[in-house]
Amino acid sequence: MSKGSDNRRGRDWARFLLGLIMLAATVLFFSSGITPPGICGEVLRHNQANHIDASPLLYSEVGHMAELEEGVRQLREAARERMLKEKNTTAQ
Amino acid sequence: MSNGISSLWKNEDWWAVWFGFAIFIATLLGWVPKIPKVGGWTTNPMEAFVIVKDGITTGNLLAPLLLLMIFIGVLTAIGIHFMKVQNVGKYLAGFVVIFILATLAYWIAHQTNVKYWGLSYAMWALLIGLLVSNTIGTPKWLKAGAQTEMFIKTGLVLMGAEILFKKILTLGAPGLMVAWIVTPVVVIFMYIFAMRVLKMKNKALAIIIAAATSVCGVSAAIATAAAACAKKEDLTLAVGMTLIFTVAMMFFMPLGIQFLGMNPILGAAWMGGTIDSTGAVVAAGSMLGPDAEKVAAVVKMIQNILIGLLAFCVALYWVTKVECEEGHKPNIMEIWYRFPKFVIGFVGASLLFSFVVVPATGGDFKLVEADYIKPITKTLRGWFFCLAFASIGLESNFRDLASRMEGGKPMVLYVVGQSFNIILTLAIAYLAFMVLFPNAVG
Numbered sequence: 001m002s003k004g005s006d007n008r009r010g011r012d013w014a015r016f017l018l019g020l021i022m023l024a025a026t027v028l029f030f031s032s033g034i035t036p037p038g039i040c041g042e043v044l045r046h047n048q049a050n051h052i053d054a055s056p057l058l059y060s061e062v063g064h065m066a067e068l069e070e071g072v073r074q075l076r077e078a079a080r081e082r083m084l085k086e087k088n089t090t091a092q
Numbered sequence: 093m094s095n096g097i098s099s100l101w102k103n104e105d106w107w108a109v110w111f112g113f114a115i116f117i118a119t120l121l122g123w124v125p126k127i128p129k130v131g132g133w134t135t136n137p138m139e140a141f142v143i144v145k146d147g148i149t150t151g152n153l154l155a156p157l158l159l160l161m162i163f164i165g166v167l168t169a170i171g172i173h174f175m176k177v178q179n180v181g182k183y184l185a186g187f188v189v190i191f192i193l194a195t196l197a198y199w200i201a202h203q204t205n206v207k208y209w210g211l212s213y214a215m216w217a218l219l220i221g222l223l224v225s226n227t228i229g230t231p232k233w234l235k236a237g238a239q240t241e242m243f244i245k246t247g248l249v250l251m252g253a254e255i256l257f258k259k260i261l262t263l264g265a266p267g268l269m270v271a272w273i274v275t276p277v278v279v280i281f282m283y284i285f286a287m288r289v290l291k292m293k294n295k296a297l298a299i300i301i302a303a304a305t306s307v308c309g310v311s312a313a314i315a316t317a318a319a320a321c322a323k324k325e326d327l328t329l330a331v332g333m334t335l336i337f338t339v340a341m342m343f344f345m346p347l348g349i350q351f352l353g354m355n356p357i358l359g360a361a362w363m364g365g366t367i368d369s370t371g372a373v374v375a376a377g378s379m380l381g382p383d384a385e386k387v388a389a390v391v392k393m394i395q396n397i398l399i400g401l402l403a404f405c406v407a408l409y410w411v412t413k414v415e416c417e418e419g420h421k422p423n424i425m426e427i428w429y430r431f432p433k434f435v436i437g438f439v440g441a442s443l444l445f446s447f448v449v450v451p452a453t454g455g456d457f458k459l460v461e462a463d464y465i466k467p468i469t470k471t472l473r474g475w476f477f478c479l480a481f482a483s484i485g486l487e488s489n490f491r492d493l494a495s496r497m498e499g500g501k502p503m504v505l506y507v508v509g510q511s512f513n514i515i516l517t518l519a520i521a522y523l524a525f526m527v528l529f530p531n532a533v534g
């Protein structure tokens with residue numbers, strides 16, 4: 001192998017190591033629990049306090065999706081009952 | 093692409109269908125055990141690989157993960173053998189390393205604080221792959237294992253099982269209005285804007301960005317990219333943009349809604365219709381209260397169900413309009429030959445689970461989700477997508493990505509499209525939840 005290609009290979013590995021360090025630093029930053037100050041970090045602090053996983057891509061990946069769906073059904077049921085009561089009161 | 097009967101065993105699309113349906117049949121027959129997934133951890137990285145039952149450590153995940161790697165490797169190697177796209181031995185050698193990289197991506201993504209930021213495995217798998225390909229370069233033997241298309245298409249067929257049509261009625265008419273009226277309008281608007289105003293040359297990238305913005309980010313991007321036969325770099329760009337903007341919208345939309353003193357249910361429906369990924373929608377909705385969290389998540393869920401229909405329409409449009417010579421009208425057989433068959437598998441899986449499997453269990457989709465989808469098909473789908481993103485990263489380089497930017501046009505498209513989406517969704521959500529059905533929820 002020529003000296004030129006050896007140098008290029010060395011440079012590539014150096015870039016890889018640098019990239020690896022940057023990736024590790026990024027992971028360290030996000031996993032540290034540090035939140036942006038003030039209003040920017042409010043949602044993040046809320047997620048931390050309530051243990052909310054914000055990473056799911058699709059609804060089926062949300063751990064408590066079944067409870068959320070059931071909650072909406074109950075909300076709709078309560079709204080329907082309230083409307084019926086109001087209707088009955090108006091009729092009386 | 094082979095067009096005759098041999099396409100059934102030579103075509104990648106058909107193999108994705110065979111893999112997917114073989115897994116479904118085995119799952120429904122009870123032959124597939126719970127699929128292992130990398131666990132969560134906070135300070136001790138090894139916690140991710142421990143099996144805990146009722147608070148007691150019962151073992152570690154190394155053997156189950158090894159078995160999973162062998163299962164996926166052998167299953168996909170059968171397809172590789174018949175398609176003759178790669179030497180099976182070389183494929184398996186590359187596959188093992190890609191599986192390890194996917195596991196690493198999952199391991200990072202499942203760290204507790206990383207999850208709070210909403211940074212999914214897709215991003216980490218892409219970054220790890222990009223790191224290798226843009227520094228030391230991806231060696232040939234590793235590229236042999238990077239069968240991106242096969243991983244994506246198989247993942248999509250498996251995803252079909254998660255798209256249960258019955259769920260679209262969970263929130264009634266107002267939910268349907270927000271999720272199903274705005275979405276197609278935004279997709280069509282963005283595509284026309286990209287072609288006529290921005291004059292983007294890359295039609296596939298335009299439709300991927302439109303789908304990601306209007307439906308549900310990464311999942312919709314993958315589905316449309318495969319349906320439109322897009323380049324890997326296009327998917328990387330669209331996914332990168334959507335991930336960044338999703339985090340930004342999750343951070344600022346609930347604060348803006350609180351600042352404006354907007355009705356929380358209206359705000360929830362607005363966020364459910366606009367923020368790209370479901371996890372970010374749940375987090376942002378939760379900021380407005382428990383009822384808002386429920387409404388936001390369900391609006392997003394109803395929107396998620398559009399993925400199959402969207403992929404089908406995009407595939408049909410691509411086959412009949414985009415990939416056709418001008419003036420040439422393809423006949424039915426031509427459309428059939430060129431139509432991406434995995435889309436049929438994707439939609440077929442959705443129909444199978446919605447109208448056969450769920451009714452067969454007495455209409456209890458919670459049971460189907462708990463017994464078949466969550467422990468098996470969903471987890472396997474996640475692995476296939478993670479393998480796909482690691483492979484995409486390994487095959488992409490920054491120079492190609494930069495060349496696809498067309499002077500920042502994709503970014504302009506995203507910003508304009510998302511702004512239009514935000515305005516239209518607010519208008520329709522107001523109409524649905526405040527004017528037409530003010531007593532629908534709460």
